[in-house]
Amino acid sequence: MHTALDEKLARYRELEQQWYDPATAADPVRAAAVARERGALAKIVEPYLELQKLDAAIQEAQTLADQEEDAELRALAEEELAALRQRREKIWQRLEEELLIDPAEDFSRVIMEIRAGEGGDEAALFAGDLYGMYIRYARSKGWTVEDIAHQPGDAGGFKEVIFAIEGENVYRYLRHESGGHRVQRVPATETMGRIHTSLATVAVLPEPDEVQVVIKPEDIEWERMRAGGAGGQHVNKTESAVRIWYKKGTPEELEVKCQDERSQHKNYERAMRILRTRLFQRQQQKLQQERADLRRVQVGSGERGSKIRTYHFKESRVTDHRIGLTIYKLDEILGGNLDLIIEPLREHWKRQKLASLGA
Secondary structure (H helix, E strand, C coil), X not given: CHHHHHHHHHHHHHHHHHHCCHHHHCCXXXXXXXXXXXXXXXXXXXXXXXXXXXXXXXXXXXXHHHHCCCXXXXXXXXXXXXXXXXXXXXXXXXXXXXXXXXXXXXXXXXXXXXXXXXXXXXXXXXXXXXXXXXXXXXXXXXXXXXXXXXXXXXXXXXXXXXXEEECCCHHHHHHHHCEEEEEEECCCCCCCCCCEEEEEEEEEEECCCCCCXXXXXXXXXXXXXXXXXXXXXXXXXXXXXXXXXXXXXXXXXXXXXXXXXXXXXXXXXXXXXXXHHHHHHHHHHHHCCCCCCHHHHHHCCCCCCCCCEEEECCCCEEEECCCCEEECCHHHHHCCCCHHHHHHHHHHHHHHHXXXXXX
């Protein structure tokens, strides 16, 4: 693990030299990229440098404790040694956490997409439950939430809902939520009391900025149109909705539509954010083949057999199938206490990553 830390330190010092290079200052895009990577690495380098100082202090205190003949002075040295070791343990834990995060994945903003899968109206209602769960969890963390687009279900909930969450370490906590979420419960319309199984899919996509993903004007086409939905509302009387195509008619084509805002300009801005996020996702897939398609593999097909987690209402049970975790606190989890599942997931992933690093 020290080898990995030394590599991070060497890269940080290299970026320091680039940061003070006049050529970097003259290139705003390059300067922004250097500043971003430098800032991300500083989260590792600064505690690592502090750890090195502590190691030297611990060695000195240990020598004093071993060589001191006066009992009282030796006791003071041992007391100082214990305090230094305690500080070192805390910094080491912090370093382990930071080392496991690739600077390219250290995002403070994500876009979440929840879609109803198999199960009809019940799947849409469950998608609404998941949306509420993530909103309450975000607020408990002090994060901010921004609704971007939604398509209501016929009986409530959502066929699709897209929203952004911003806050410290937001991607670190939510990244493992991507996948199929299965619900087993008796629907309100069920007269025989039978349990139905439905599915909603969740995608957690890190949101890049305009420097990380550059979209050329010639690569997009867009049109304004009248928004769909219940008649009589403002959005249906004006052509405020926006549809954007990226590289239309090519194998790389992407289409994004946004209609929730009253302002055409705001709808265009939000559609571009979604497009930029999806393009970033595509770029990451090309750069790292081991990272599977976040929507096709992690999220799954939307069929009942594709799931990472099950919410069983009758037994008040939530099971995460990836780590074999079962918790009988469904109401508490849907109420926003998602750390009951997220923290064990993060710890499991941390152990796996540390093992791969030989730590």
